[in-house]
Amino acid sequence: MKTLMKNTLVLAMIFATLISNATELTSLNNEEDGKTTLVLENVSQGDMLLVKDAYGIILYREAILENGKYNKSFDLTTLPNGSYIFELDKKADIRVYPFTVNSKTVTFDKESLKVIYKPRIKTEDQMITVNTYNPTKSNYSINIYYDTENDSYEKIYSETVNDTSIIAKKYTLLKDRTGDYKIEITVNDRTFTSFSSL
CATH class of the missing domain: 2.60.40.730 (SOR catalytic domain)
Structure with a gap:
């Protein structure tokens, strides 16, 4: 139980966009099986979700197919040790969610979460x-x-x-x-x- 508590990290944040004033609640949860669940609220069809390494190389790309809520599990522990980002490319902005992998432990850097307005x-x-x-x-x-x-x-x-x-x-x-x-x-x-x- 102590290990589960130590390895469980939940990030929640609310972004206010200049254009639509919509909010987006994001959570990244490390599960007991080592997988990470990414939850994004208020995504739109056509948004693009990427995983990039520290050199900007795209390791994963997925087009969002439906408006509303996005919920998917990833096994990030298979990545080599290093720094990475989830990047949600929306119509008006890009949202960047940094994380690191170290010895199969995934850590999210909530201090470096950012929105880049296009x-x-x-x-x-x-x-x-x-x-x-x-x-x-x-x-x-x-x-x-x-x-x-x-x-x-x-x-x-x-x-x-x-x-x-x-x-x-x-x-x-x-x-x-x-x-x-x-x-x-x-x-x-x-x-x-x-x-x-x-």
């Missing part, structure tokens, strides 16, 4: 609008590319914004540059790419 990019009337938010101040790199031909993109604009948590910018494009655009925004070692036609 940039919102809108294109309309020769205008590209970029809105981003991160709870902590970060450095952003914004690059805009124009498709010259055959998916060969030419960089037409580049900007770095340092030490900020909110960006709200509009970029006006030349009227003779109708066609396809690629917008890349890099923040916290992640690059978000959007393709648009004007």
Whole structure:
């Protein structure tokens, strides 16, 4: 019983999203048989669940098929010793749940749980609008590319914004540059790419 109590770790957290104000209760339970049960509330069809190692290599990928509650058991004790993450890639954000495996013991790092908000990019009337938010101040790199031909993109604009948590910018494009655009925004070692036609 003492071992079971020692090996049982339950994490519960409530995230408030900026866009939908929905909450998500997450629990990660180490069971007596060594398996870990992951419970996610308020998932949406099309969300992607990943398990990644410390190098960002995807070890497991699953598309969420139904709206509502997700509940599944994983045997994480089969992983080599090291650091890993569960990553829930949602429409508006990415939720990261870190854990480590050491001698077949799985430990969750509740202090490092985080939400990464995706940039919102809108294109309309020769205008590209970029809105981003991160709870902590970060450095952003914004690059805009124009498709010259055959998916060969030419960089037409580049900007770095340092030490900020909110960006709200509009970029006006030349009227003779109708066609396809690629917008890349890099923040916290992640690059978000959007393709648009004007």
